[in-house]
Amino acid sequence: MDDEPLKDWAERRDAKIGRLRAVPVVSGDGPRASHLNPDAPRAVERWNGHVWEPYGFAANLAEAKAILYPEADEPKPTGPVPKPLGSGTGKHRKPRSPTSDGGGRTQG
Template sequence: MTDEPLERWAARRQGRLRRPGELKAITLGAGPQRAAHVDADAPRLILEWDGFACQPLMPVENYAAARRVLNPQPDSTPAEVTGPITGRNPLAPGTGRHRKPTP
C-alpha cells in the first residue's frame, strides 16, 4: 500500500474546509439547535466563518429573514418569471389545451 502524496492530500483537505466568508444562521430560541425551519418565528444570529472561528455578524428577526441573508435572490417582477418547462410566464392566462372541449 502506497502513501498518498502530501500535495494531493492537502488539495483534498482544502476542498473540504469551509471558506472564509461563509455564512450560517443559528436559532436564538430556548433549547438545543434543531432543524432550521423549526420555530420559524424565533430570532436568528447570522455567523460568518473567518477561517478560524465563527464570528457574529448580525441578528435577524426570523427564519425568513435569515434565508434572505444567506441566499440573496435578484429582484424579479411577476412578468419576468418564466415557467421551468415551457419558458412562458406561468401567471399569464393559458390556452387550456389540456382540457377537454365543452360540448
C-alpha cells in the same frame, strides 16, 4: 492510510471562508432546527476559516434567508420564454408537402 495533501485541504478550507449560517437563538437545549422555530430570532454567523464569528442578527427565519440568499430576492426576468425546439426540418420530422393542409390529408 491515504492522507490528503495539505495543499488540497487548505484550498478546500479556504473555499469555505465567508460562508454564512443562521443559528436560532433558543434557550437551553431546545430544538435548533430552523423549521421548528420559524419565528425565533437568528444569529447570523460567518466562517472565517477557523471559527464561526458573529456577523449579524435576524428577527426570524424569513429575514435570515434574505441575508443568506440575497440572489433569491432579485426579480426574475419577465417576457416571452424562448422555445427550446422550434419548427424545422430535422431528421425525425416528416417533410411537409406543398399540398398538405397540416392535418396529414392532401387537398384535392
